[in-house]
Amino acid sequence: MAIIMHVDMDSFFAAVEQRDNPELRGKPVIVGGHRDSKRGVVSTCSYEARKYGVHSAMPIAQAVKLCPHGIFIPGNHKKYAAVSRQIRSVFYEFSPVVEIVSIDEAFLDMTGCEHLYESLEDLGRAIKRRIFETVSLTASVGIGPNKFVAKLASDYRKPDGLVVVRPQEVWDWLAQFPVKKVWGIGQKTAEVLASWQVYTIADLRRCSRETLVRQFGKQGYTLYQLARGIDHSPVEPEAETKSLGRETTFAEDIAAMSKLRQVLADLTAEVGYRLRRHGLWARTITLKLRYDDFTTITRSSSLPEPVNNDDDIFHTAYKLLVDNIGQRPVRLLGVYVSQLTGFGQPSLFSDPRRERLTRLMDELNTRHGRPVLYKGRQLPSDATDR
Numbered sequence: 029m030a031i032i033m034h035v036d037m038d039s040f041f042a043a044v045e046q047r048d049n050p051e052l053r054g055k056p057v058i059v060g061g062h063r064d065s066k067r068g069v070v071s072t073c074s075y076e077a078r079k080y081g082v083h084s085a086m087p088i089a090q091a092v093k094l095c096p097h098g099i100f101i102p103g104n105h106k107k108y109a110a111v112s113r114q115i116r117s118v119f120y121e122f123s124p125v126v127e128i129v130s131i132d133e134a135f136l137d138m139t140g141c142e143h144l145y146e147s148l149e150d151l152g153r154a155i156k157r158r159i160f161e162t163v164s165l166t167a168s169v170g171i172g173p174n175k176f177v178a179k180l181a182s183d184y185r186k187p188d189g190l191v192v193v194r195p196q197e198v199w200d201w202l203a204q205f206p207v208k209k210v211w212g213i214g215q216k217t218a219e220v221l222a223s224w225q226v227y228t229i230a231d232l233r234r235c236s237r238e239t240l241v242r243q244f245g246k247q248g249y250t251l252y253q254l255a256r257g258i259d260h261s262p263v264e265p266e267a268e269t270k271s272l273g274r275e276t277t278f279a280e281d282i283a284a285m286s287k288l289r290q291v292l293a294d295l296t297a298e299v300g301y302r303l304r305r306h307g308l309w310a311r312t313i314t315l316k317l318r319y320d321d322f323t324t325i326t327r328s329s330s331l332p333e334p335v336n337n338d339d340d341i342f343h344t345a346y347k348l349l350v351d352n353i354g355q356r357p358v359r360l361l362g363v364y365v366s367q368l369t370g371f372g373q374p375s376l377f378s379d380p381r382r383e384r385l386t387r388l389m390d391e392l393n394t395r396h397g398r399p400v401l402y403k404g405r406q407l408p409s410d411a412t413d414r
């Protein structure tokens with residue numbers, strides 16, 4: 029039987045700020061932007077701020093209204109990433125099979141290691157203790173027979189929680205949760221289920237597999253299984269990927285900048301999509317150009333923060349293209365990304381609307397197995413500006 033542990037740091041960014049600045053302790057700390065920030069969103073907030081109804085992904089302006097005396101901090105991504113690396117080294121003391129989910133969250137496959145500990149509770153206490161010794165921060169830990177249960181368990185007694193769910197307890201324990209806690213159930217699915225009077229996992233079990241599949245397709249089958257605590261998804265260790273990219277050779281050499289720009293938009297959309305699918309961010313963007321005489325050049329640009337949004341990749345690559353195009357027609361155009369990392373916090377530094385749009389596009393493109401939504405720059409233009 030598998031033993032999976034999910035570790036989730038408690039209000040990570042805010043906790044780091046409170047750790048490093050004793051004046052902030054016990055106060056409502058809101059990380060994500062200055063209080064007059066027009067576009068900022070709450071990235072993390074301390075538990076003191078949550079009492080006022082502040083939560084992550086909320087616009088800063090709204091958080092100011094709910095919690096006017098809150099302490100608003102733009103955030104220091106470099107520092108959080110450094111702390112995250114320290115925590116990651118603790119994970120590897122416990123298991124070689126670690127899936128980094130985000131900057132403050134990971135799954136550890138502990139299968140076969142349980143005999144090293146008196147009990148699973150002991151294992152959970154041990155990792156919480158090591159994390160606290162290393163970074164002076166608390167984590168919540170969930171242990172269960174699979175990732176789905178472990179993740180629900182770590183969330184169950186936050187902050188500083190430890191919840192162990194044994195295989196024989198899974199059925200009864202899961203029954204209480206609202207369906208929204210099930211992976212893959214978003215607003216729309218929840219609405220359909222609510223129209224069937226299905227609100228909890230216990231309710232969800234009353235739906236037959238056929239009904240769920242008829243309504244939700246392949247996802248319906250997953251819901252059927254998760255409602256029963258069945259989840260075979262493996263803990264996937266960090267990607268070995270060092271770089272990824274896409275290039276295309278033209279049937280005829282291209283000189284028109286408008287056409288090259290459009291192809292570049294397609295290439296970057298695909299590279300961005302693949303990055304996000306792998307949960308990766310990239311710090312270096314590389315443009316590859318082969319001219320009509322077969323001379324090939326690559327030009328790179330490294331960014332201050334890792335990115336995985338199409339816009340960031342495109343604008344960086346496009347600048348490289350403009351700077352290096354010269355006067356010759358192009359035979360091959362490629363975009364590569366490297367210096368990959370599993371860390372990045374999109375909501376901290378970028379526009380939340382853009383992040384939502386990207387997620388929506390990714391979802392649709394994944395569901396259709398091919399790109400069905402495009403950005404304007406990917407569409408052909410009649411202009412021949414060069």
Ligand SMILES: [Mg+2]
Pocket residue numbers: 036037038039040132133
């Ligand atoms: Mg967390």
